[in-house]
Each structure stands twice: as C-alpha cells, then as structure tokens.
Amino acid sequence: MSRPTRTPTDPGTPTDPGTPFDWNWKYQDPTCAGVTVDYPANIPAGQANDVNVRVQTPAGTQTLNFHNNEGTWSGEHAFNLADHAQWDAGTASYAITWVQVGGTNYHWQGTVACVTDGDPTTADAPKYDTEIDGFAAGTTTVNRGSTVRSDTVSVSGDNGEDLQLQVWTTGSARGAAQARATGHWTTVKTLAPATNGKARVSYPRLTKKGTYKFRLAVATTATSTGDTTATLTARVR
Known part of the structure; x- marks a missing residue:
C-alpha cells in the first residue's frame, strides 16, 4: 500500500472579494469513513x-x-x-x-x-488496515560487539502511531527449561515513519554471545488494526 502523493492544504477564506478564485484548492485526505x-x-x-x-x-x-x-x-x-x-x-x-x-x-x-x-x-x-512491509525476518549471524544490519521498511495505515522495535526478553521462571518457555516482548526503540511511510530500522549493539529475537510492531488503537512482523533471529558468535 502507498500513502497519498500530495498533502492537502486549507483553502482558507479570502479577505479581498476581488481575489481571483483558485481552481487548484485542496481538500483533506480521505479517511476510512x-x-x-x-x-x-x-x-x-x-x-x-x-x-x-x-x-x-x-x-x-x-x-x-x-x-x-x-x-x-x-x-x-x-x-x-x-x-x-x-x-x-x-x-x-x-x-x-x-x-x-x-x-x-x-x-x-x-x-x-x-x-x-x-x-x-x-x-x-x-x-485503518495497518501494514508493515519490507522487514527482513529470518535468521542472521553477527559477531559479538556488532549490530544487525539496518534496513528500511514501509508502514501504512498506522494513523500516527509510532513503529516499535521489540526484542524478546526471557522471564524469571526457575529452571532453564521454564526460562526458555516464558518471556515477553520489550520495546527497545520507537520510530516515527516519515511522511512517505518509510522508516529506517537500526539495531542495538549486541555485546554478548547468544540468540536474540527482534520484531517490529505498531500498536492496535480504536481507529487502526495495528500490525506485527515475523521474527528476525540474530545469532551472536
């Protein structure tokens, strides 16, 4: 999906009755209504x-x-x-x-x-039907002390909501098996898409060996569906 190519402006009210009429006046962008x-x-x-x-x-x-x-x-x-x-x-x-x-x-x-x-x-x-396109989900391997390669995504239907870069954080349950099975997504960075819907996604530096899982999300609101991408798994060696 693409965003509108032109931004409307308020036509205003002329103060001089003799002002020529502007046949190119603009109205508001449509909404779902x-x-x-x-x-x-x-x-x-x-x-x-x-x-x-x-x-x-x-x-x-x-x-x-x-x-x-x-x-x-x-x-x-x-x-x-x-x-x-x-x-x-x-x-x-x-x-x-x-x-x-x-x-x-x-x-x-x-x-x-x-x-x-x-x-x-x-x-x-x-x-609004929220969509996040272009996220590089899958699996990648990086060296300790480096970052996952940044990329650019397109967001539509977000209705002003920020884009969230989230990482999977394990819980505090006792035992290794329980710890792996429990956890939650934590937002590590918020991004405001540009007017064209594009957003540059950069990742935090990974200083410890292990496996990290990232995703992008836009929150669900009363006027938009929200969206969540598939997971990007980063293995740090």
Missing part, C-alpha cells in the same frame, strides 16, 4: 454539487457519486461511505484510491486501506 471537504467561501456558483469517491473492494472497483439535487454544498461537509445508498454495509475490507470534488482541479490519489467487522447489522467504525 470517507472524505470531508471545506469549500472555499468564494467558489463560483453551481460548482459544488458533486463528489466522487473510488473504492476498491473484493467485489471490484466502485465509484460512489454524492450529488446535491437541491443546490450546492458550502462550508464544511462530510461525505461518508456509509451514508451512500449504493454502499454495501457488509463490505469487510476496502481501499479508497481516488477522490474528485466538483469545483477544484485537484484530484486526490493514493491508497487508504480499511477493514470492518463485515457485519451489516452492527454500527461499527471502520479501521
């Missing part, structure tokens, strides 16, 4: 009565048209997928890929991937 548009105060008459949202679902691509049959929209208006008559409330996963708003030349393009519980009888809020 839909898209919210803040219409400029000086938008020409008759322009703000259509919004199109293209959605990719397991059943195929669908473009939902929001049309104002009684005039035009103004101010701030939310166009929610759930409010559209043609939206299938039982859709368990989907991605918003394109938005067109009448009255501006700007078109949003990108991927906002989302999931629901798939039950049309429940009024649940859809969540």
